[in-house]
Amino acid sequence: MIRLFEDFFGVVKKRFNSGIEDDYKPPMFKCPRCQSLSPLSKYEELHRVCPLCNYHGRLSAAERIAVTVDKGSFKEFDADMKSGNPIDFPDYTEKQEKLRESTDINDAVVTGTAMIKGSEVVIGIMDSRYMMGSMGSVVGEKIARAFEYATENGLPVVMFTASGGARMQEGIVSLMQMAKTSGAVKLHSDNGGLYIAVMTDPTTGGVTASFASLGDIIIAEPKVIIGFAGRRVIENTIKQRLPEDFQLAEFMHEKGFVDMIVERRKMRSVLSHLLKLHGYDKKEV
Amino acid sequence: MEEKRSAWERLQLVHTKGRPTVRDYIPLVFSDFYEMHGDRLYGDDKAILGGIGRLDGRPVTIIGQVKGRDLNENKACNFAMPHPEGYRKALRLARQAEKFHRPIVCFIDTPGAFCGVAAEERGMGEAIAKNIAEFMTLRTPIISIVLGEGGSGGALALGVCDELAMLENAQYSVLSPRGFATILWKDASREQEASEIMRITAEDMVSLGVAEAIIEEPLGGAHNDLDKISENIKEYLSLKIPEKCQKDIDELLKERYTKFRKIGEFIE
Numbered sequence: 001m002i003r004l005f006e007d008f009f010g011v012v013k014k015r016f017n018s019g020i021e022d023d024y025k026p027p028m029f030k031c032p033r034c035q036s037l038s039p040l041s042k043y044e045e046l047h048r049v050c051p052l053c054n055y056h057g058r059l060s061a062a063e064r065i066a067v068t069v070d071k072g073s074f075k076e077f078d079a080d081m082k083s084g085n086p087i088d089f090p091d092y093t094e095k096q097e098k099l100r101e102s103t104d105i106n107d108a109v110v111t112g113t114a115m116i117k118g119s120e121v122v123i124g125i126m127d128s129r130y131m132m133g134s135m136g137s138v139v140g141e142k143i144a145r146a147f148e149y150a151t152e153n154g155l156p157v158v159m160f161t162a163s164g165g166a167r168m169q170e171g172i173v174s175l176m177q178m179a180k181t182s183g184a185v186k187l188h189s190d191n192g193g194l195y196i197a198v199m200t201d202p203t204t205g206g207v208t209a210s211f212a213s214l215g216d217i218i219i220a221e222p223k224v225i226i227g228f229a230g231r232r233v234i235e236n237t238i239k240q241r242l243p244e245d246f247q248l249a250e251f252m253h254e255k256g257f258v259d260m261i262v263e264r265r266k267m268r269s270v271l272s273h274l275l276k277l278h279g280y281d282k283k284e285v
Numbered sequence: 286m287e288e289k290r291s292a293w294e295r296l297q298l299v300h301t302k303g304r305p306t307v308r309d310y311i312p313l314v315f316s317d318f319y320e321m322h323g324d325r326l327y328g329d330d331k332a333i334l335g336g337i338g339r340l341d342g343r344p345v346t347i348i349g350q351v352k353g354r355d356l357n358e359n360k361a362c363n364f365a366m367p368h369p370e371g372y373r374k375a376l377r378l379a380r381q382a383e384k385f386h387r388p389i390v391c392f393i394d395t396p397g398a399f400c401g402v403a404a405e406e407r408g409m410g411e412a413i414a415k416n417i418a419e420f421m422t423l424r425t426p427i428i429s430i431v432l433g434e435g436g437s438g439g440a441l442a443l444g445v446c447d448e449l450a451m452l453e454n455a456q457y458s459v460l461s462p463r464g465f466a467t468i469l470w471k472d473a474s475r476e477q478e479a480s481e482i483m484r485i486t487a488e489d490m491v492s493l494g495v496a497e498a499i500i501e502e503p504l505g506g507a508h509n510d511l512d513k514i515s516e517n518i519k520e521y522l523s524l525k526i527p528e529k530c531q532k533d534i535d536e537l538l539k540e541r542y543t544k545f546r547k548i549g550e551f552i553e
């Protein structure tokens with residue numbers, strides 16, 4: 001079960017603002033993009049966005065839930081599902097046990113139902129801390145089940161994608177999860193359901209080539225990496241350096257594969273508006 | 286029967302010069318073949334061919350990845366590595382097959398979708414995703430056969446089907462063993478070790494629920510007897526296509542969804 005800390009950012013803020021002594025130097029955040037320093041508390045308060053250059057840092061699934069859905073509304077699906085070892089890959093099981101201990105998640109996606117400003121949704125959040133958000137049996141199964149639940153219950157789906165691609169350690173079984181998830185998306189779509197994909201950093205490989213690209217509406221956070229082939233693979237193929245902006249969200253937007261780029265601070269309200277525009281209004285109680 | 290080859294030996298075999306390609310098989314398996322061109326959006330990708338022909342008199346749509354038989358052919362077909370427009374051509378022809386109630390036969394033979402700037406600009410991810418999703422609900426039977434290499438998402442884009450067959454020495458994998466060794470061990474030279482560990486053979490595909498059938502190759506491999514291997518492919522299709530066509534289409538679609546739905550291993 002994922003440990004939810006709805007007040008995650010509040011807790012961080014409090015920690016930094018209490019017990020300040022005279023020579024106290026607040027912890028600083030060094031932005032990997034603009035290299036400038038700003039107080040870590042400020043960066044956390046902005047939900048991991050650099051106050052100077054708008055760099056959007058990565059969020060864990062729990063942090064994403066905290067900044068996206070109505071407080072206390074998230075109900076998790078399949079919290080205890082863990083991966084098997086379908087091709088008996090050496091050390092795969094052990095590696096996962098360690099990861100489960102060091103993170104608060106059992107695999108690279110968390111799914112469930114939640115409310116966004118009163119609209120009920122099925123939500124999925126990929127977490128790149130877990131084997132680079134790669135898609136294996138658990139990611140495939142949880143996402144397929146989430147879409148099937150949404151289809152059965154007439155609910156929209158909001159999916160935050162973040163993935164390096166296929167889970168190599170599951171071999172061909174990992175590849176087949178692309179078909180499993182895309183099939184479930186297709187049935188949800190044929191049933192008239194709305195699916196909003198939110199691409200976060202990074203959305204690549206088999207996830208880009210399956211459910212991430214199948215949204216009725218595709219949103220991306222600013223400057224995140226979106227692509228099918230990895231940058232280095234392409235550079236090796238064409239034997240030249242690629243421009244800096246290649247495969248950024250803005251590039252994919254320009255090429256017509258992303259509907260809109262939405263900053264983190266506006267995401268919740270944009271999602272809410274889009275849900276309501278499709279008739280998924282606040283439930284009358 | 287020959288003694289079973291290792292995954293590595295088979296990998297060498299499918300890269301043997303003279304290994305038959307989809308263009309060798311079509312005239313021996315089908316009659317009245319007419320090739321169609323273009324995705325009606327951007328261009329015509331020579332790495333994927335598509336057309337209409339007859340199998341035992343029945344009109345079918347044929348889609349396949351094209352390997353070259355020499356360097357010139359390979360330059361033209363980009364070593365069977367399609368661009369997005371290739372997959373969009375495949376989807377156009379598949380939808381046409383659905384419209385005219387023709388079953389579809391897909392031949393998979395690719396190292397993978399092409400990794401390049403133009404491919405990314407034209408939405409490789411979207412093109413593959415769209416094919417996978419649309420093939421899942423196409424209201425006509427689909428049979429796919431892996432001829433040599435089934436590499437990654439670029440193969441799966443022609444691999445959502447009612448039944449998948451592997452030629453005896455063909456491989457199907459999430460990534461080439463070389464790429465796999467590079468990513469996981471940062472060492473491309475461990476390619477052979479990767480090929481043995483990844484489970485990429487025809488038998489592996491059957492035991493993992495990815496493939497339903499294995500088509501036997503002539504002694505020494507498909508290149509040793511083109512007539513014989515074509516006959517084996519035709520025999521398989523002549524059995525399977527009528528069988529799938531007789532099925533209630535809604536039942537067939539349910540089974541197609543379930544085939545992929547149940548692949549995976551997890552603990553609850």
Ligand SMILES: [Zn+2]
Pocket residue numbers: 031032033034035036050051052053054055
């Ligand atoms: Zn910055």
